[in-house]
Amino acid sequence: MIVNDLVKHQNPWLSLGRETGIVVSSRVRLARNLKDRAFPGWAGEKECDRLCKEVADACGKVGRLSGAVVLDMAGLDELERELLKERRLISSEFADRRGGSALILSADERIAIMVNEEDHLRLQAIAPGLCLEETWREIDAVDSEIDRHLNYAYSPTLGYLTACPTNVGTGLRASVMVHLAGLRLTGDFDRVMKGLTRLNLAVRGLFGEGSEAFGGMVQVSNQSTLGESEQAILARLLGIVQDLIVHERNARARLMEKSRIVALDQVSRALAILKHAMLISSMEAVELLSILRLGADLKLVDGISEAGINELLLVTQPGHLQMRLGRKLDSKERDRMRAEFVAGRLRHVEIAEQRG
Amino acid sequence: MIVNDLVKHQNPWLSLGRETGIVVSSRVRLARNLKDRAFPGWAGEKECDRLCKEVADACGKVGRLSGAVVLDMAGLDELERELLKERRLISSEFADRRGGSALILSADERIAIMVNEEDHLRLQAIAPGLCLEETWREIDAVDSEIDRHLNYAYSPTLGYLTACPTNVGTGLRASVMVHLAGLRLTGDFDRVMKGLTRLNLAVRGLFGEGSEAFGGMVQVSNQSTLGESEQAILARLLGIVQDLIVHERNARARLMEKSRIVALDQVSRALAILKHAMLISSMEAVELLSILRLGADLKLVDGISEAGINELLLVTQPGHLQMRLGRKLDSKERDRMRAEFVAGRLRHVEIAEQRG
Numbered sequence: 072m073i074v075n076d077l078v079k080h081q082n083p084w085l086s087l088g089r090e091t092g093i094v095v096s097s098r099v100r101l102a103r104n105l106k107d108r109a110f111p112g113w114a115g116e117k118e119c120d121r122l123c124k125e126v127a128d129a130c131g132k133v134g135r136l137s138g139a140v141v142l143d144m145a146g147l148d149e150l151e152r153e154l155l156k157e158r159r160l161i162s163s164e165f166a167d168r169r170g171g172s173a174l175i176l177s178a179d180e181r182i183a184i185m186v187n188e189e190d191h192l193r194l195q196a197i198a199p200g201l202c203l204e205e206t207w208r209e210i211d212a213v214d215s216e217i218d219r220h221l222n223y224a225y226s227p228t229l230g231y232l233t234a235c236p237t238n239v240g241t242g243l244r245a246s247v248m249v250h251l252a253g254l255r256l257t258g259d260f261d262r263v264m265k266g267l268t269r270l271n272l273a274v275r276g277l278f279g280e281g282s283e284a285f286g287g288m289v290q291v292s293n294q295s296t297l298g299e300s301e302q303a304i305l306a307r308l309l310g311i312v313q314d315l316i317v318h319e320r321n322a323r324a325r326l327m328e329k330s331r332i333v334a335l336d337q338v339s340r341a342l343a344i345l346k347h348a349m350l351i352s353s354m355e356a357v358e359l360l361s362i363l364r365l366g367a368d369l370k371l372v373d374g375i376s377e378a379g380i381n382e383l384l385l386v387t388q389p390g391h392l393q394m395r396l397g398r399k400l401d402s403k404e405r406d407r408m409r410a411e412f413v414a415g416r417l418r419h420v421e422i423a424e425q426r427g
Numbered sequence: 428m429i430v431n432d433l434v435k436h437q438n439p440w441l442s443l444g445r446e447t448g449i450v451v452s453s454r455v456r457l458a459r460n461l462k463d464r465a466f467p468g469w470a471g472e473k474e475c476d477r478l479c480k481e482v483a484d485a486c487g488k489v490g491r492l493s494g495a496v497v498l499d500m501a502g503l504d505e506l507e508r509e510l511l512k513e514r515r516l517i518s519s520e521f522a523d524r525r526g527g528s529a530l531i532l533s534a535d536e537r538i539a540i541m542v543n544e545e546d547h548l549r550l551q552a553i554a555p556g557l558c559l560e561e562t563w564r565e566i567d568a569v570d571s572e573i574d575r576h577l578n579y580a581y582s583p584t585l586g587y588l589t590a591c592p593t594n595v596g597t598g599l600r601a602s603v604m605v606h607l608a609g610l611r612l613t614g615d616f617d618r619v620m621k622g623l624t625r626l627n628l629a630v631r632g633l634f635g636e637g638s639e640a641f642g643g644m645v646q647v648s649n650q651s652t653l654g655e656s657e658q659a660i661l662a663r664l665l666g667i668v669q670d671l672i673v674h675e676r677n678a679r680a681r682l683m684e685k686s687r688i689v690a691l692d693q694v695s696r697a698l699a700i701l702k703h704a705m706l707i708s709s710m711e712a713v714e715l716l717s718i719l720r721l722g723a724d725l726k727l728v729d730g731i732s733e734a735g736i737n738e739l740l741l742v743t744q745p746g747h748l749q750m751r752l753g754r755k756l757d758s759k760e761r762d763r764m765r766a767e768f769v770a771g772r773l774r775h776v777e778i779a780e781q782r783g
Contacts, residue, residue, distance in 0.1 A: 332705055332706060332759075332763060333706065335705050336704055336705035336706040336766075339703045339704060339705055340700055340703060340704050342703070343699035343700055343702065343703035343704070344696055344699055344700065346699065347695045347696060347698070347699035347778075348692055348695060348696050348699070349688055349691050349692035349695055350688060350689065350692040403688075407688060410692075422703075
């Protein structure tokens, strides 16, 4: 099974990019719909199936998508859906779809197109580190090529038409996942989060809409899609993310200058629990791995890189854990297998600097 | 200095006695006053000094107290007072006394007599494990001998007269320190505590009046001193403690049968943090050592006994830590030294049973 193969290779957002100590990944998605066709929420299943086929055909003609797979959502079991969601290739809403929906996924997982989510097409490009500009160019190129083969619903005054008015216009949502573990330790996290919501930005946790900012992992994205050009939206978001990076860098520097022992204590505790706990929930795994990731950036930890920790953040999630073991596990079993797996992976990881 | 020497030898309640997996220590104290003399709160300093001398002279004639030391409270510095308090040889109130107060302490620390606390004499016997009967006999014998040399204030109708009416009658307070870590893990702790207060018992934490029940360490003692004989008070308390022991034993058995992995997880985490944290507060030390103590009783831990953990519970307290290092430390330094000390002591302690 193709989805099963995903577990064996690394997701692109798990490699390293620019500002990788603080920025985990950048993502740009576009909402597009076909002209004179009912939105997925109103269309019948047959109509949806036909549309899936049309979109798949169009994508087949796009050079960047050669080698892409088309996954019919009706053919996926629960675990496979969970896996795709955890890899941030589909939305929670899409994970519940059955017939009439499909995922088109590039071989390198950087491009994912959900067909018949809320809109006919949701095109996403995702890449590690801070690279809004590159991911934008990548998805824009794919979008332009698809546009040649399909007839998009577009109004000269409103821009791209979408099922939900919040996406009308550019249909663009750009988001950056930042890791604000330093601000959490200095106690400035909540203040910074409040500031972000005042700037009309959406702020979410590691696992998308509705998820909490466990471990200081925060997705920051634009709220409005109308009345600004794509470039203006991206430039504004980039500016804010760069501010966040400065705040977080300062917090980490302050920690190392004024409370080095506090940082060392937190990192050492997180590592000790990750290596010795017998049960670890997925939320706690995120919290502890987040602190370990901060430790790696601050050179307090030997034997694992930020990318290695990013991978652990992914593969300790319920779907990945179960896919690796090849069977469904109940919550208690998962917690036990997660603890065992993490302890094994971190066996040779040590605190770089012992107490002095 | 005599107080300094205390750090080097073990407090009697740190050895092992009956039911030692659950009962840490038993203590009996008697409140006594001299006839026709102002209570300490009303007496002048000169009067108090004279009374101290009289009591010390009387105690000098008691066989059981040969080799006892008399510590003039005016001569003790802050750290020494703290140390005596942590060893449960004086009360918090007494630790603040200066002139006109003295502590008479038997060579083995089992008998401690505070002179001019709230009452003229507060006589205490303390011993490890469950031994209310023995400690009662021990302090009763000392009390009877002292009675021969001093004139106690006694009313044929009320019994012994005391500064506070809550002590009138027998002047007896018996208390048992129980370690209810199992009930905490099964979630039944609060329910059991509520039951105890309904039984007209005083329930306190490890460090006496006003302290919380950190780590499930609870001192249970009688509230009323009037209208019952000493034997009746002791028998009632003993009955309740025996019930508590049964509850706690059952909780531990249930844990091992139904949630062995949860118990193992908690003990393994506590040990990992104790060995790897860089900063540990005294409250957290109690919490973690308490779980480790449960682990020792359940044979989940190799390399340390309950008595060894009892000792750590004592020597990680602020006064003992500073006395050991020979200087005052601020709170942050204490937390660092405590973590270093504990990690050193637990270096060779391991989880008996690895994950399976």
